[in-house]
Amino acid sequence: MKVITCRKYGAPEVLQLEDWATPNPKKNEVKIKIYNTSVNSADWRIRKPDPQVARLFFGLTKLKYPILGGSFSGVVETVGEGVTKFKVGDRVFGSTGIKMGAYAEFICLPESAVMTILPKEISFSEGATLPFGSLTAIDFLHKCKIKKGQSIIIYGASSSVGTATIQLAKNFGVNVTAVCSKSNFKLVQSLGADFVMDYEEFHSESHQKTYDIVFECVGKSTLNSNLRLLSKDGVLVLVGALFGQMFHALWISFTKGIQIKFGPITETLENLEFLSDLSKKKKFKVVIDRSYPLEAMPEAHRYVEAGHKKGNVVIDIFK
Template sequence: MKVIAYRNYGPPEVLKLEEREIPTPKKNEIRIKIYNTAVNSGDWRIRKADPKLAKLYFGIFKPKQPILGISIAGVVDSLGKDVTKFKIGDKVFGSTGMRLGAYAEYTCIPESSVILRLPEEISFSEGACLSFGGLTALDFIQKCNLQKNQTFIVYGASSSVGTAAIQLAKHFGAIVTAVCSQKNFDLVKSLGADFVMDYETFLSESHNKKYDVVFECVGKSSITSNLLHRSEGGVLVLVGASFKEMFQAAWISLTKGINIKFGPIAETLENLNILTELTRKGIYKVVIDKFFPLEAMAEAHRYVEAGHKKGNVAINIDND
């Protein structure tokens, strides 16, 4: 089978096409013939070991798992002897989690993974892109205990997590302001944003409004600037926080009693089910900016890392 592997940390060029044997599932695993995967910010950060401390988990001198990717959609084509939840031929989608391995034509994962059957209303590419941004946004919104008519501002609103956060916040009844480039105003409005503003306006002295939830998706604005717009008793969410920012946020929370949410999310089947139902009913839309073939993974990484994508970037995997 074809895989995209990286043997050293570095720029997109470390991603190389390789051939491997198709894996055999263990007794509790399903093997998925992958039709689509996606490239997200977590992928390129792992690839270049950003931050450097990530090497403590992913491999100090070289990657322990050379095949990146967590988002998958495809068809179950082989079962371990103890598998009971799935059958051969099931269309499935979801996340491989920290096992990674989605940049390949096939992968084996435990049947207990965050994987569901793919409804007819959702395409393989939508399924592959549904989990990362959607699960991230939903978990953080749940941690905020978002209430109806609360004010919610999304910084980086046209990103994968941002496009998900707009829709989910609106679904829970919030009044949503989207912060993004002017060229993406129409997109975020179409997803339900009540108000829009560009980055310069957000950072300007004239912007003195405060919000119940300040939701920073892309790690490109300072904690200080975001706290200026947090209402008394409100919540600041740092989706793309660096380790330095996490320590800073933890210190501020401890010493000043300010509610700041950050850190890894909890991927759950319950939340994937929520997203699936909303998507199936047309309430939630998976935004896909571009498609790349598996062989163009380096180009896809370069595009995503540049930080200008709208929603998600999907990868088509040719299994023929």
């Protein structure tokens, strides 16, 4: 089978196309023929790595698991002994977890993994891009104990996480202000944003309004710029926080009692199925910016790392 490997840390050029033996499922595993995967911020940050502390989790000098890719859609091709949840021919989608491995034509996963049936109403491309941003958004919103009538401002609202957060916040009955480039105003408004502003207006001294939730998706604003907009007893979410920002946030939380959420998310099957149901009912839309063939993975990484994508970038493996 064809795979894209990352055998050393570095620029997008370290990603190489290789031929590997096709795996066979073990007990309680299913083998999936991957139709689509995606490229997101986590992928390029691990590849680079950025921050360097990521080496502690993924390998000091090289990646423990050389095939990146955390989300997928495809079809069950073979089931291992003891599998009861899935059968051959099932359309499925989900997340591969910390071992990644979705930059490949086939993957074997335990049937207990965070994956579920892909409804016929959702395309393979949508299924492959749904997990990352959406599971991140919903986990953080749950951690904020979000409730109807609150206000949220989303910084980086046209990103994968941002586009998901807009829609989920509206689903929970929250008033949404989206912060993004002016060129993306129509996009975020089409997803349900009540108010929009560009980054210059966000940082302006004239921006005095406060919000129950300040949701920073892309790690490009300072802690102070976000904290000044936080209402009393509000929650600041730092999706793209680097190690130094996390340490600073911990100190502020400890010394000032401000609620700041950051760090790894918890991916759950319950959340994935909730998102699937919303998508099936046309209450949630996956925004796809571009698609690339598997062989063009370095180009896809280069584009995502540049930070200008709208929503998600999908990789076509089988059509």
